[in-house]
Amino acid sequence: MPIVCSEAALQYSMGLTPTPAHAATEPQIQWLTTDMSSASVTIVGAGPSGLTLAWWLIQRGHTITVLERESIVPKDMRASTFHPATLDLLADSGLADELVARGTIVPQWQYLIHESAERAVFDMACLSDVTAYPFRLQCEQFQLTELLVARLAEHPSCSLHFDADVKAVTASTDGVQIQYQHHSQIVDADCDWLVAADGASSQVRKSLGLTFDGQVFPKTSITLVLDYPFEDDIANLLGVNYVWLPDRHYSLMRLRNTWRFTYSPEQDQDVDTALSDPVARAHIANISAAAAGATIRSRNHYTLHQRCLDRFCHDRVLFVGDAAHLNSPAGGMGMNSGIHDARSLADHLVPVLEGEDPVLLERYDRRRRTIAREEVQRLSAQNYARHRETQADKRQVIWRELQETVSNPVKHRDYLLDAAMIRSREREQTIE
Numbered sequence: 281m282p283i284v285c286s287e288a289a290l291q292y293s294m295g296l297t298p299t300p301a302h303a304a305t306e307p308q309i310q311w312l313t314t315d316m317s318s319a320s321v322t323i324v325g326a327g328p329s330g331l332t333l334a335w336w337l338i339q340r341g342h343t344i345t346v347l348e349r350e351s352i353v354p355k356d357m358r359a360s361t362f363h364p365a366t367l368d369l370l371a372d373s374g375l376a377d378e379l380v381a382r383g384t385i386v387p388q389w390q391y392l393i394h395e396s397a398e399r400a401v402f403d404m405a406c407l408s409d410v411t412a413y414p415f416r417l418q419c420e421q422f423q424l425t426e427l428l429v430a431r432l433a434e435h436p437s438c439s440l441h442f443d444a445d446v447k448a449v450t451a452s453t454d455g456v457q458i459q460y461q462h463h464s465q466i467v468d469a470d471c472d473w474l475v476a477a478d479g480a481s482s483q484v485r486k487s488l489g490l491t492f493d494g495q496v497f498p499k500t501s502i503t504l505v506l507d508y509p510f511e512d513d514i515a516n517l518l519g520v521n522y523v524w525l526p527d528r529h530y531s532l533m534r535l536r537n538t539w540r541f542t543y544s545p546e547q548d549q550d551v552d553t554a555l556s557d558p559v560a561r562a563h564i565a566n567i568s569a570a571a572a573g574a575t576i577r578s579r580n581h582y583t584l585h586q587r588c589l590d591r592f593c594h595d596r597v598l599f600v601g602d603a604a605h606l607n608s609p610a611g612g613m614g615m616n617s618g619i620h621d622a623r624s625l626a627d628h629l630v631p632v633l634e635g636e637d638p639v640l641l642e643r644y645d646r647r648r649r650t651i652a653r654e655e656v657q658r659l660s661a662q663n664y665a666r667h668r669e670t671q672a673d674k675r676q677v678i679w680r681e682l683q684e685t686v687s688n689p690v691k692h693r694d695y696l697l698d699a700a701m702i703r704s705r706e707r708e709q710t711i712e
């Protein structure tokens with residue numbers, strides 16, 4: 281299979297040259313070559329789901345090819361929360377500790393009524409008997425993908441191809457044919473197993489003509505990244521805050537050197553207006569007049585979907601992460617559940633690669649599809665509704681429930697087992 285490749289990039293892929301510390305972020309490696317037929321699994325998409333899967337498969341002795349449309353690791357402002365159950369999974373190879381070093385540990389998080397400064401504080405210390413990481417780690421998802429690209433690029437069993445835009449896929453019971461574009465070249469290739477980790481707009485999913493049923497949430501989400509030290513200005517601020525004002529809500533999340541501030545457009549307001557400087561700064565001023573003049577490092581808007589495939593396995597094409605299911609980001613579960621998919625798929629696919637009946641993969645499908653629908657979508661939709669409720673009487677009911685939960689140790693722990701995604705990992709193991 282002809283793929284053009286620079287000599288330096290090829291040496292890099294073979295681990296012949298030392299990895300520069302900044303290799304993961306610099307576009308020095310445009311693409312790497314490999315004989316794809318020698319790889320046992322080809323993964324489309326170098327996001328958190330695809331790269332964790334690649335990592336776990338090479339750890340167990342398999343040869344992997346990763347195809348990524350972009351020329352460098354995408355640095356988008358999406359996930360910022362890693363939950364304890366995910367950190368536990370990433371612990372075995374030291375990834376969790378490297379991430380912790382790049383992020384901010386948040387042992388407590390809260391709902392906060394801005395006017396009265398009343399709080400409902402959740403304290404994750406009560407989970408220390410079931411996780412080695414009893415906290416939310418606030419850390420951008422690209423920190424994980426950069427770490428993994430740096431490790432995978434050095435590994436002789438992994439070939440990373442950037443600028444490889446997958447266009448078409450055909451699957452059968454004994455193999456998969458793919459076509460991708462690399463600059464002006466169209467490349468046709470065969471592979472034994474293909475994993476679609478190519479995100480919400482998955483071209484693999486479209487190419488197979490699969491329906492992705494679900495709904496769009498009514499409100500768009502707008503996220504600003506700000507330099508301002510909100511903690512100096514707002515009393516009792518924690519690392520993760522869901523802030524209620526009488527007629528609206530905000531979320532304010534701390535990252536290492538920045539804060540993320542999230543709001544939604546007003547009723548009938550178009551997204552461009554909602555993103556505009558005066559509107560953005562007016563929202564910030566609602567919680568901190570001083571912060572309204574701060575530098576806005578970035579601003580993005582997201583349409584929120586809840587969708588799920590009917591099956592995660594289609595012959596030899598297997599789906600993980602956002603390519604398979606979508607949920608509201610409220611509560612920070614999308615990336616985490618994609619990483620949980622990756623671990624579960626690795627656990628099921630490895631025995632199949634080593635000779636077991638592929639029927640085993642049906643259990644992967646049952647487990648992760650059930651968790652996506654009955655745990656992740658359910659909990660994140662509840663969070664979406666709870667965070668955004670503005671009707672005074674309904675808010676009062678929610679507030680009472682939150683207070684009852686945080687003041688009752690049994691309810692508190694129960695709530696956090698769900699929020700930390702520990703319960704969904706436990707439930708998954710019980711599904712046959």
Ligand SMILES: Cc1cc2nc3c(=O)[nH]c(=O)nc-3n(C[C@H](O)[C@H](O)[C@H](O)COP(=O)(O)OP(=O)(O)OC[C@H]3O[C@@H](n4cnc5c(N)ncnc54)[C@H](O)[C@@H]3O)c2cc1C
Nearest residue numbers: 325327329349358359360361446479601602612614615616
């Ligand atoms: C505002 C916001 C905040 C969020 N916060 C959180 C949070 O705190 N915690 C959390 O758990 N989740 C959060 N999420 C969700 C999270 O970002 C996603 O669930 C996560 O990125 C999914 O990872 P993935 O690897 O499945 O897909 P992606 O991260 O989308 O990665 C897909 C990769 O595939 C590549 N690709 C796409 N098409 C092709 C193609 N045709 N050929 C080759 N490559 C291709 C893309 O370039 C990309 O690199 C948030 C989402 C939003 C919108």
